[in-house]
Amino acid sequence: MKNELRLLAFLVCLALCACQKQKPVAQTIAAPKADVRNEVVPVNDTVYETQYLYSREEEKDRNEQSEFKVGNDVYKAFTESYSLNDSSLVQILPDSIKSKQMSVKKLKCHNHVYNIKLTKNGKLVYEKQFTKLDFLKLDDDGFLKESAPNAPSFRGVTADGKVLFDMWFCLPDSDFGGISFFSTDLKGNLLQLESYSSTGGNGCDGGVETSPDRRYFLSCQKLYGPKGYVFSFGKPDMVKATFLSDTTFVAIYDFVHRSYNKLKGEWEETHDEKANNLIVYHVNGKRLASYRYRGFTNELDYNAPLEIFKDPGVLVLMDTEKEEIHSISLAHSQVSAVYSLSSLTKLTSRSQMPDWQEASMEALGKKYYFYFALDTLKAYHIAKR
Structure with missing residues (x-):
């Protein structure tokens, strides 16, 4: 009996020691949850598309005939x-959100043919065919x-034999x-x-044009002259550029400042x-005169009523x-x-006064007749439609 009591006491002692040595259970603390936001995750998918086929029936609307007179x-x-x-050209079109690229579209585009037949006094000068591939060797506007x-629009022939087209x-x-x-040479x-x-x-109002003597030609951005002469006068948001004489031209600008409004998430413009x-320029680049003019409009593209x-x-x-x-x-x-x-005299009909010079122009769908005595404007008449 004594031995049994000793054994029981020994087991109780072992149990008590084991409880004292056991480490406390560590408490698991959950990590704070991250602030979940709707962030754009780039996926960088590639989407493939092909342009629809152009019908032959539409081609009758894609041709032009125009002429340019040089003396006789x-x-x-x-x-x-x-x-x-033919789906032979591929245009890469990245698609991004908040400056992060989401996908890339690879658009298969068709090559086109551009035919030109140029005559002078009824005699063939050249007959030529171009494609997009010919143009891509020189420039790509995106x-x-x-x-x-x-169809290309024929704009004239310079004195040194450059044939001009708008496209x-x-x-x-x-x-x-x-x-x-x-431009082409006289051989095409x-x-x-x-x-x-x-x-x-x-978009600028007007196209490429030659000076009256055809020594120069200009676009809305640059003036081109003999022996590779180039004068860059253009800025963003050009309204119009046109020749006034053999040696002068006028350029009209719309000075626009653009800034991004982060609060609204949009671009804003101030004029x-x-x-x-x-600005009136000499062809050598010198400013001859400058004025303030805000009579132009910009619905889809710029329009400046002038003559x-x-x-x-x-x-x-x-x-x-x-x-x-x-x-x-x-x-x-x-x-x-x-x-x-x-301040001018408004006429109910066109004037027959011999001392007045008549000049007409159109603006916003109306045809105006102006009457000058020497170089002073005296009267006007608006024609009925």
């Missing part, structure tokens, strides 16, 4: 464009590969795209392709309403909102005048 000579150009529907077929590279089923000009060899404007928003934005009247020798610009007429002398560009329509 008449140049005529017949142009057309159609698609090869729209060229994806653009729909569009609209617009997206399919859209007026949005880029505007370029290209492609010389130059250069993007100078856009369409479908802030400089004080600076002189109409050059060789007789009486003035540049006339309309501001339909303020109902004002701006007049600038062609011979002396520092000489100008601003007329309020209310």
